[in-house]
Structure formats: C-alpha cells, structure tokens
Amino acid sequence: MSESAVTVAIAFHSGYGHTARQAEAVAAGVESLPGARASLLDLSRLDDRLWSELAAADAIVLGSPTYMGSPSAVFQAFAEASGKVWAEQGWSGKLAAGFTTSAGVNGDKLNTLTSMAVFAAQHGMNWVSLGLPPAWLYSSTGTPEDLNRLGGFLGAMAQAPSDLGPEEHPGKADLATAEHLGRRVAETAARYAAGTRALAAVAA
C-alpha cells in the first residue's frame, strides 16, 4: 500500500457553479499527491453515498458559497443532517478544511470559514489551514495572478463577479489557491495516516 493512500472527501454546495469550480480545483490538488484519492460530494444530495464516503474519508474539505455572510442554507441543511454522526462523534479526529466563493472582494467570507471551523470542531475534527502568505496588494510588487491573492488563512477564498458565469470565474489565481489547499490537506492526511499505522505497529 502506498504511504499516501488517503481519501479526501470534498463536501460542497455550489449555487451557480463558481464554488463547484473551486471544488474541482481542490480535488485536482488532492490527486496531485500520488496515491491520494479525491471524492467530490455535492451537498444538494444528502444520500447514503454521501454519509458512507464521509465516514470512510481521512479528511473532509467543506465548501460553500458565502451568501449574506454565511455558508448557504444547503450547506447548513447538511450540517444539521450530520447531527446523527455528531451524536456518536463519528468524525472525531478526522481532518477538516474549508473553502468559499463570494462576489464581494472581502464579502464576509471569513465568517463562512469561521462557521465551518466551528462546525468541524463540534464534530471533533482538526482543522488544516491554507498555509500560504498573503499576496497581490499585500505588497507593492504583488499581482492579481498571485497565489492567495485575497489573503485568506483559515481556508481557500475565491471571488467571482455576481454577473458572470462560472466559465471564467473564479480566475486562475483563486483556483490555484484551492488546488494548493487540496494538496496540503492530502499531504497532512497522508502524514497523519502513516503515524497512525506506525504507532499501531509499535503497540502490536
């Protein structure tokens, strides 16, 4: 078995397709790690496959648009439906991370990521941050093509104009930022899984 044979579930909702683009970028980042598998799960379907994939995953990356400053109602319906798993703390110790898209440059995206981190903590999950310095306007030498152009930290932020479709937005920089998050979660999950195996071997 590969040392990186981990599964990362990407549990997301997308209203108009922009956040779905971000989710696909996270998946590409996950699968750029040899042996890692990404599972894209659309939260508009709360079916058996969803819960079994989430139960099996080493890490769950949460994604939602920011609507009126918070994760979407579809995302929150998923959070509420996870109450059964929560009652048994079935996801405790799993890794979690998050991403969000909004039309506003700031757009209160941080409240969505904070709400996701609180949700993950209620499940006893541990939170993987983005792990990138801020860019673009952060210094006079930055460009809008920089990784983490928006300067987020708790998760991957993306921005897409409200009057343009998901074909071209979020742009390359935001998608590359999402890809970075996927890779980082996969690497962290692989390291954690290897540790679990190593300690189990010592204990055996």
Add this chain to the structure above:
Amino acid sequence: MSESAVTVAIAFHSGYGHTARQAEAVAAGVESLPGARASLLDLSRLDDRLWSELAAADAIVLGSPTYMGSPSAVFQAFAEASGKVWAEQGWSGKLAAGFTTSAGVNGDKLNTLTSMAVFAAQHGMNWVSLGLPPAWLYSSTGTPEDLNRLGGFLGAMAQAPSDLGPEEHPGKADLATAEHLGRRVAETAARYAAGTRALAAVAA
C-alpha cells in the same frame, strides 16, 4: 399618534418550540412599551405577509436555534431569500437585534449572534445589543434566576436541555432576558422614530 407607535417584527425559526418560547418573550417585551406592536413571523413560511411586515417594521429582531454552531438552515434560507430586498438596500437604517437558543451552556451561540449581526450589516441595518451585565456564576453572589444568567451581550441567549420539551425550557431567567431585549429594541425604535419625525419637521 403615540410617540411610541412603533412596530417590531420578530422574524424567527424554531425547530422544536424552544426558540418560539423565546420569540414570544421578545414580543411581550416589545408590547410592554405603550404603543409598540410586535409582529411574530415564523420563518418557515417565506410568504408575502412576511416581506410586507418586514418592510413596514421599524425594527427586525432575528431569532434562530443554534444548530451545529450556526443559525438554522431555515433561517439561512430566509437570509438568502432576502437577497431581493438587499439588492435595493430596502432595510437600510432599520434597527436589528437577535436571539438564539441552544442545548449547550455555551454551545457556540455567539457564532449564531455574530452571523446574524453580519447579515443585518449586509442589509445596512443597525444592531441593538442586549444591554445587560452578566450574572449568575459571574460573581459568587449570583443565581441561575438572574437576568442574563448566561452572560451574552450581542443578543439574548437561552438554553434548553436537548431531552426536554419547550413547556418548561428555556426557563424563566432566559425568557425574562429575551423580554428585556424586546423592550429595549422597542424603546430604541421609538426614540429613533421620534427623532426622524422631529428632524423632518425642522426640515419642512
């Protein structure tokens, strides 16, 4: 016309009835001010009456259970449906306030109130705080019967055990705290409305 002829809409969702008890207490607080009228609006029905009552109200008090650390999906569906009003900033300058119930003592209720305050700010509304000092365990002389026993500030917090019905929970102290919030919002709205009339009279 009475100087306090204000209308306070209480826009709430309640999953099992506990938050509805809190909403009724807010309404009682509003109507304890002579001339003030409370309008209880259940957010599980996003109908025309809801939007017209909200448009007419001097203040909107938002209520929701805290589910998994956030306002409920029903509440968030309302927030999203308010996007039409938002696009025209139709509620700009109105007063807003919030309340929430959860089973946990802390239970991340603050994230619900913060999310409500961010939502209200997106609408350009101004936020009325609870206006009570913390009580109960805050000092060695407090009791669980104290007003604001839980020590919230951004809004009214209530707590109800997860295995008991809404007949007895939230308890008297939390309902009195909600009532205080209702009265305070009504008084603030009355003062604000009187100021609007006074300045209009000067300008006329």
Add this chain to the structure above:
Amino acid sequence: MSESAVTVAIAFHSGYGHTARQAEAVAAGVESLPGARASLLDLSRLDDRLWSELAAADAIVLGSPTYMGSPSAVFQAFAEASGKVWAEQGWSGKLAAGFTTSAGVNGDKLNTLTSMAVFAAQHGMNWVSLGLPPAWLYSSTGTPEDLNRLGGFLGAMAQAPSDLGPEEHPGKADLATAEHLGRRVAETAARYAAGTRALAAVAA
C-alpha cells in the same frame, strides 16, 4: 441649538499611520454634517481627556489596524482599561461603529470588526453598520475607485500595502468609504439625539 449638535468620538490606534489616515477621513465625514463635531482620540494615550471625551460623545467610532487577524494590542489595552466604565455600563445606549486597515486584501479584517462589535455590545452600545453595497470586482462593471471597493458591511475596511507609507495608502476609495461611515454615524446620532429630546419634551 442645531438639531445636529452631536459629538462623535473617533477612538483609534494606528501603528504606522495608515489607520490614522482612515480616522481622519471618518472625522471629515462626521463634520460634513452641519453641527456635528468629531473628536479624534489616539488610543496610545489612555489619559483623562480620553475618558471624558468618550463619556460626553453621542457615538464612539472604534479604529484599529488588523494585526494577525485581530485588533491591535494597543486597542485591546484600551478595551481592558474601559472595564471601569463597563462595570457601571456608562456607555450603554451610545452608538458605536468601527473601521480597520490591513495589508492583505481580505486579511481577516472581518474578525477585527466582529471583535469590535462584540466589545461594543459588552458596553451596551448599539452598532451602526457601513450601509454601502459592495463594489469593484463584485460586478464586471466595477472599478477599484468605487466606494466600498472591498465589500465590507459591519464597518469601513481599508487596505494599504505593507511596504508603502501612509502618504498614498489607503487610497481614495477606502478613505471615501471611511468618510461615508463618519457621515452615517453622525446622521444616526443626530436622529437619535433629536428623538431623545422629543420624547423628553413629551414626558415633561
């Protein structure tokens, strides 16, 4: 006495001068309302004048850089020193608002504004939001010269590159946004003060 004879205290800390520029813009906005007076108070001096100006003000606008995702230590030292006033809820019912500058485009500025709103609520103050729709990248027709280019709502956000001085940054759009906040707070305070006088006249 003018109907707008209100005083707005602008209680701010600035590390390198960028937030001071924002504070001056808020002051200009306040004083654009005939009769309104702005009082700029540097929080690096917690002296008697500070506390007496704050006690006398109709509204307190809080300002701080966002450092590592939060208001600065100088700002927080002020918050802690305000504990004496808090114990007597001496600012209860006053209006409050907030502004912040950071180098990152998003830069977790929202956490600073949320922390300020929580602080204001602990004092029983009511929070005036920015009251502007989001702009710039929010739609394909926006420009970086737009008012509220960053898309904040709870308060006024500004952005300044980390390697450039306060002479040119924050730029015009962010300063105009701060000015808008100052004007809005002054108008809201004037309306509220007029209402207080009108209701007192009725009661007398």
Add this chain to the structure above:
Amino acid sequence: MSESAVTVAIAFHSGYGHTARQAEAVAAGVESLPGARASLLDLSRLDDRLWSELAAADAIVLGSPTYMGSPSAVFQAFAEASGKVWAEQGWSGKLAAGFTTSAGVNGDKLNTLTSMAVFAAQHGMNWVSLGLPPAWLYSSTGTPEDLNRLGGFLGAMAQAPSDLGPEEHPGKADLATAEHLGRRVAETAARYAAGTRALAAVAA
C-alpha cells in the same frame, strides 16, 4: 526514542491566576502521555527562551483570559511580536489549540477561541479541537461536574467568578476539560510526528 517524544508548548497569559490554573491542567494532560513534555510559557515575558521553545515545539497551545470579548492585550502583544516568525512562516504545519477563562458563563469566550484559531491559521498551523461532547445542562441528566460542562468545541473553556481567587476557580470540571485538551494535543502531535518519521524513512 519513544514514539511519543513530543514537546507541547503552552503559551499563555493569565491576569489574576485563573488562566494559569487552566494552563497547568493542560500541561498535566500533555505529560500524562508517556514521553510527551509540556513547556509552560508565560506570555508576559517575550524573551529569547519563549521564541526558541516555540520554534522547537511540535504543538503550541494558546491560552488567554477573555477580556471584553477578546484575547488579552498581553496575548495580542505576543501575537504581534510573532510577526517575524510569521514573515518566514516558521510555524507552518505545527499543531495549535486554545483555551480561555472568563467570569461570564458564556462571556463571549468563543470570540477568543475564534481569534486564536484565525491567528494560528495566519501562521499556517493546524488546529486541534477539544473533542468532547457538551455536558451539564445539555441534557436533564448532566451535572456541573461533567467534563466539558460549558459545551465548548473549538477549545477548552473555563469559568471563574470575578470576585473569587484562583485557588478554587476554575473548578475541577473545567480543569479536567483543559487536561483532556492537553492529552489530545499530545496524542495528535505524537501521531503526526510518527507519520513524519515514517514518510521520511520511506523517502530515504
């Protein structure tokens, strides 16, 4: 070398000694894991030992009282002083966690934990949650002696009356909750360190 030879730094500020009691409980929890070492670091001294211990640690547990709804000014001064490390992302990939004490039952402790999580994310650290279900009033059969009586999730919460000293407060339940957090962080760090070694061995 033991599989659990990890070091957990506990970087805390305590104003009156209550949070120091919590810090000691976290340390006891860390050292309950054979091979794990706790390093208690008082943030009122920003000296060389602090930065070298933090650089060497596998995990950093952050602690502060909640003052006016936020981490203390002393804590924030530490956060700002960490800017040098931040510029090189020197703590990226380390584990982090948090704890806080306040006098209020709710007392806006969540804003302190959220602010700490945002701070940790700016450093690229990954956040270990408390990992305990809520207790006490959460159900009709709970008691104030329960682990996680306050119902926090993002970190360990403790409560101590404002008029009583640190000898008896926080009480046993809150200290045991802090101890649980320390143990959990140490176990997570051990697993992560074992994984790092295992993957390095494969790569070698």
